[in-house]
Amino acid sequence: MPRIVSHLWFAEQAREAVDFYVSIIPNSAIAGETTVPAETPSGPPDSVKVIEFTLDGQNFIALEAGPFDPFNHAFSILVECDSQQEIDRIWDAFLANGGEAEQCGWLKDRWGLCWQIVPRVLGEMISSPDRDRARRATEVMLGMVKLDIDALERAFNGRD
Structure with missing residues (x-):
C-alpha cells in the first residue's frame, strides 16, 4: 500500500523550521535526517538535507536544497484546533517566530510556508445543512484574521 507524504522544499533552514513545527504541534516528531551523498543540481555531495518528520501523525519530508520555487498559497498546512x-x-x-498574520485564520511562517489555524468546529458550521447558519458563520469568518470560536458560534447561532 502506498504511503502519502507531503514534501516541502526549503531554500535554507529546513532543520530550524522542522524543529519549530514539531515544538508547537502536539504529537509531532522528527524521524530522521540525512544528506544526499551525490552531487545534485542543487549542490555538491552532502549539501542537500532531507528531514523526515510527522506533525500530529501526518508524514512530511523537508528538503533543504537551495532556492527553487517559493512557497505560496497553493499549498498550506491546516491545523484543526479544539479550543x-x-x-x-x-x-x-x-507570530513570535517571525510569522505574518493573514485573513481567515491563515498565516505565513518566516520561511514562507502557509498555515491555516482553524477551529475544528468551523468545518461543521460551514457544511451545515442549514445554509443560513452556514452563511452567517462564513461571513463572520471572512472578516477575521485570527479565528475566534465564540464569535463564530454566536454568528452561527444567530446571536450576533
Whole structure:
C-alpha cells in the first residue's frame, strides 16, 4: 500500500523550521535526517538535507536544497484546533517566530510556508445543512484574521 507524504522544499533552514513545527504541534516528531551523498543540481555531495518528520501523525519530508520555487498559497498546512486556547497558542507561536498574520485564520511562517489555524468546529458550521447558519458563520469568518470560536458560534447561532 502506498504511503502519502507531503514534501516541502526549503531554500535554507529546513532543520530550524522542522524543529519549530514539531515544538508547537502536539504529537509531532522528527524521524530522521540525512544528506544526499551525490552531487545534485542543487549542490555538491552532502549539501542537500532531507528531514523526515510527522506533525500530529501526518508524514512530511523537508528538503533543504537551495532556492527553487517559493512557497505560496497553493499549498498550506491546516491545523484543526479544539479550543481557542490551542488556536491562540499556535497562532502566537508563529507570530513570535517571525510569522505574518493573514485573513481567515491563515498565516505565513518566516520561511514562507502557509498555515491555516482553524477551529475544528468551523468545518461543521460551514457544511451545515442549514445554509443560513452556514452563511452567517462564513461571513463572520471572512472578516477575521485570527479565528475566534465564540464569535463564530454566536454568528452561527444567530446571536450576533
